[in-house]
Amino acid sequence: DTAVSQTPKYLVTQMGNDKSIKCEQNLGHDTMYWYKQDSKKFLKIMFSYNNKELIINETVPNRFSPKSPDKAHLNLHINSLELGDSAVYFCASSQAGRAVYFGPGTRLTVL
Amino acid sequence: QQQVKQSPQSLIVQKGGIPIINCAYENTAFDYFPWYQQFPGKGPALLIAIRPDVSEKKEGRFTISFNKSAKQFSLHIMDSQPGDSATYFCAAFYSGGYQKVTFGTGTKLQVIP
Numbered sequence A: 001d002t003a004v005s006q007t008p009k010y011l012v013t014q015m016g017n018d019k020s021i022k023c024e025q026n027l028g029h030d031t032m033y034w035y036k037q038d039s040k041k042f043l044k045i046m047f048s049y050n051n052k053e054l055i056i057n058e059t060v061p062n063r064f065s066p067k068s069p070d071k072a073h074l075n076l077h078i079n080s081l082e083l084g085d086s087a088v089y090f091c092a093s094s095q096a097g098r099a100v101y102f103g104p105g106t107r108l109t110v111l
Numbered sequence B: 001q002q003q004v005k006q007s008p009q010s011l012i013v014q015k016g017g018i019p020i021i022n023c024a025y026e027n028t029a030f031d032y033f034p035w036y037q038q039f040p041g042k043g044p045a046l047l048i049a050i051r052p053d054v055s056e057k058k059e060g061r062f063t064i065s066f067n068k069s070a071k072q073f074s075l076h077i078m079d080s081q082p083g084d085s086a087t088y089f090c091a092a093f094y095s096g097g098y099q100k101v102t103f104g105t106g107t108k109l110q111v112i113p
Helices: none
Strands: A004-007 A010-013 A019-025 A031-037 A043-050 A053-057 A064-070 A073-078 A087-094 A106-110 B004-007 B010-014 B020-025 B033-038 B045-050 B056-059 B062-067 B072-077 B086-092 B107-112
Touching: A004 A087, A010 A019, A019 A031, A019 A087, A019 A106, A031 A073, A043 A064, A043 A073, A053 A064, A073 A087, B004 B086, B020 B086, B033 B062, B045 B056, B045 B062, B045 B072, B072 B086
Parallel strands: A010 A106, B010 B107
Antiparallel strands: A004 A019, A019 A073, A031 A043, A031 A087, A043 A053, A064 A073, A087 A106, B004 B020, B020 B072, B033 B045, B033 B086, B056 B062, B062 B072, B086 B107
């Protein structure tokens, strides 16, 4: 009965590789997000999708490309990974006007 | 531009104490103020939230106090327990549009037995 799930939980990869993180929510929410949490615990929004449409795109390198095949899924693909991309990435979802619910996070380590 | 300022950065209290975490916001359009609790290795979990039409909200041992004129809100944890040790984030957003949630910088709370 997981609300927001994401895979994988851990991702260790070499610089220059391409990787994807998958996210699914079963809450029936219409908005999904990707957040990045750095080593200092700062939470920063990267993208937001509402009903599969991109509505928030913060200043994120275009190596990051989100894709939303349907309302319940939002994936994140990262090309040409760099050391600075190491962080914890959280998927989240919400219904209009209500609080955001987070997934368990994916810890990405770029070597 | 930091739109939600949170303090303190870290806090140590003894079991039974009442830690207080403060947040101040700038954008008067914000109308929804949640607090999140994050344990190591987990995602932030919604703890309690308030709208600016009330000055206080309690849920169990957690209380939010809200001061609209000062644009400040705070989290109080009554009878704190070691299990409350976590990082706490305040947040704010305008619920009428697409929620671009702005988070505070987090407060690491340690409750010692």
